[in-house]
Amino acid sequence: MNKKLIWYLKAQTGVLLFPFGLSLFGEAVIQKAAGKPYFWLGTLSLIVINSGVGLMIESGLISGFPRDEAKVSSDPKLDEKV
Numbered sequence: 612m613n614k615k616l617i618w619y620l621k622a623q624t625g626v627l628l629f630p631f632g633l634s635l636f637g638e639a640v641i642q643k644a645a646g647k648p649y650f651w652l653g654t655l656s657l658i659v660i661n662s663g664v665g666l667m668i669e670s671g672l673i674s675g676f677p678r679d680e681a682k683v684s685s686d687p688k689l690d691e692k693v
Contacts, residue, residue, distance in 0.1 A: 618670050625666030632659030 635656030642649035 621666050621670035625663045625668075625670060628659050628663030628666065630663075632656050632661075632663055635659060 633656075635652060639649045639653035639656055642652060
């Protein structure tokens with residue numbers, strides 16, 4: 612598949628999973644306060660939160676949209692590693 616499409620899918624999946632996991636975590640806290648079973652819901656919420664954060668980090672979401680390496684610089688001297 613296209614590199615940019617893979618980046619987009621990973622980033623968007625991570626962005627969607629993270630708040631979903633936070634919502635599940637909030638529901639687990641509510642269940643605990645009500646005296647109902649909360650362990651499995653809380654465990655699932657932590658798995659979803661970590662999956663979302665992991666996908667965002669793996670996709671490089673913080674560094675921005677992936678660029679073509681050939682188009683980054685037109686000056687070959689700037690592309691050399693120092």
